[in-house]
Amino acid sequence: MTVPSITTALPGPRAKAIIVRDNAVVSPSYTRGYPLVIASGTGSSVEDVDGNVFLDCAAGIAVNSTGHSHPAVVKAIIEQAQKFLHMSGTDFYYEPQVRLAEELAAITPIQGGVRSFFGNSGTEAIEACLKLSRYATGRQNIIAFFGAFHGRTMGSLSLTASKAIQRRGFGPLLPGVYHAPYPDCYRPPLGATAGSCSAACVDFIEHQLFASLVPPDEVAAIVVEPIQGEGGYNVAPDEFLQRLRELTKRHGILLVVDEVQSGMGRSGKMFAIEFTGVEPDMIAIAKGIASGLPLGVAVARAGLMAWPPGSHASTFGGNPVSCAAALATIALLRDRLVANAADVGAHLMAGLKALADKHPLIGDVRGRGLMIGVELVRDRQTKERAAEERNAVVTAAFNRGLLILGAGKNTVRFSPPLVLTRGEADTAVRIFDEALTEIEATRQR
Numbered sequence: 001m002t003v004p005s006i007t008t009a010l011p012g013p014r015a016k017a018i019i020v021r022d023n024a025v026v027s028p029s030y031t032r033g034y035p036l037v038i039a040s041g042t043g044s045s046v047e048d049v050d051g052n053v054f055l056d057c058a059a060g061i062a063v064n065s066t067g068h069s070h071p072a073v074v075k076a077i078i079e080q081a082q083k084f085l086h087m088s089g090t091d092f093y094y095e096p097q098v099r100l101a102e103e104l105a106a107i108t109p110i111q112g113g114v115r116s117f118f119g120n121s122g123t124e125a126i127e128a129c130l131k132l133s134r135y136a137t138g139r140q141n142i143i144a145f146f147g148a149f150h151g152r153t154m155g156s157l158s159l160t161a162s163k164a165i166q167r168r169g170f171g172p173l174l175p176g177v178y179h180a181p182y183p184d185c186y187r188p189p190l191g192a193t194a195g196s197c198s199a200a201c202v203d204f205i206e207h208q209l210f211a212s213l214v215p216p217d218e219v220a221a222i223v224v225e226p227i228q229g230e231g232g233y234n235v236a237p238d239e240f241l242q243r244l245r246e247l248t249k250r251h252g253i254l255l256v257v258d259e260v261q262s263g264m265g266r267s268g269k270m271f272a273i274e275f276t277g278v279e280p281d282m283i284a285i286a287k288g289i290a291s292g293l294p295l296g297v298a299v300a301r302a303g304l305m306a307w308p309p310g311s312h313a314s315t316f317g318g319n320p321v322s323c324a325a326a327l328a329t330i331a332l333l334r335d336r337l338v339a340n341a342a343d344v345g346a347h348l349m350a351g352l353k354a355l356a357d358k359h360p361l362i363g364d365v366r367g368r369g370l371m372i373g374v375e376l377v378r379d380r381q382t383k384e385r386a387a388e389e390r391n392a393v394v395t396a397a398f399n400r401g402l403l404i405l406g407a408g409k410n411t412v413r414f415s416p417p418l419v420l421t422r423g424e425a426d427t428a429v430r431i432f433d434e435a436l437t438e439i440e441a442t443r444q445r
């Protein structure tokens with residue numbers, strides 16, 4: 001099969017009909033960048049309902065870690081589904097959940113033992129981290145970062161500071177949440193440079209927030225994405241996370257890392273925080289953990305997760321079928337796919353960086369493993385954000401059969417399944433090149 005292969009106008013007739021029905025009955029709050037109606041998927045390719053085949057560099061927003069319907073994951077799901085679908089892990093026991101907690105204890109970079117709380121999504125993982133942080137410290141306040149995305153339920157939304165539309169009309173949000181600048185090396189905040197922004201951002205917390213707004217002994221946790229996802233695929237320098245760890249330790253504040261998007265091998269290590277040598281107190285995991293089945297986990301130091309029966313639970317959390325999918329996913333990641341993400345990610349990154357030589361729209365190419373952002377600008381000197389152009393490039397790529405997504409205001413993200421091959425990465429670069437050429441030509445007219 002040739003991938004991609006586009007044989008109808010997009011959307012095709014069947015896709016169009018489904019979109020019309022969707023428009024009448026589904027919540028209009030969803031952000032659909034382009035009209036893809038999937039019929040099936042395998043590996044890194046997706047077929048739509050009209051028989052068009054796309055190369056998938058979006059993976060259902062960084063979720064299909066092992067590719068679409070990996071046979072080993074599907075087998076695990078079927079075998080578990082034939083035994084039992086649900087029993088509620090909060091009221092009863094079943095082994096897949098125990099095994100998954102044991103696996104997570106083996107792969108998470110926290111020494112001395114951890115415990116896992118199971119939910120169904122990233123936002124639930126964050127809510128659990130928030131509640132546990134307050135419970136364990138007896139403190140109320142939380143610090144998060146501008147550009148962060150931690151979810152859309154009221155607690156996690158209070159931390160989210162990515163796009164105002166996500167918050168508009170929903171206030172008041174959780175009190176006691178403070179935001180600090182994130183060390184975006186391409187656009188360093190606080191008048192800093194790329195080299196000094198780690199120190200500047202941590203100093204802001206210490207000398208501005210702690211001095212003027214919230215005493216450190218009343219802060220329960222600092223919540224941070226090691227690589228900002230929805231905010232624009234910004235990679236925090238190692239130094240920033242190391243300084244944050246030092247600051248939090250000094251004040252008895254918990255360090256919670258949100259690895260919902262950057263975790264489960266996507267960065268080329270199982271968790272992106274591993275690049276820094278920092279040991280967090282809690283890790284929020286979701287998205288890629290179960291290859292597409294709903295699962296979110298808050299992993300915490302065992303000594304911290306000492307809340308009594310009844311204090312927190314979830315009917316569906318840690319569903320046995322999701323746990324079975326997660327166990328199969330972790331086995332595949334450990335076996336080959338984390339290494340593949342590092343290898344093919346470096347290859348894709350090199351290909352995308354090379355495009356900067358011929359495309360003035362490209363301002364910055366950054367990321368780790370198969371979590372790569374390409375920031376588009378109208379002018380490399382002023383770094384004026386090319387937001388409309390970004391959307392046009394994403395659409396032009398779709399029309400050529402490449403699925404990519406935006407992140408932040410003007411960044412394109414590549415978050416393919418971790419089974420992506422070097423050949424598929426080359427195809428993605430070729431189509432992205434064509435899409436950029438098309439949009440740059442329309443701008444010059």
Ligand SMILES: Cc1ncc(COP(=O)(O)O)c(C=O)c1O
Binds near residue numbers: 260
């Ligand atoms: C870093 C991060 N945290 C939390 C979430 C929320 O996850 P969910 O949509 O599963 O609730 C997301 C979703 O994009 C995310 O990228």
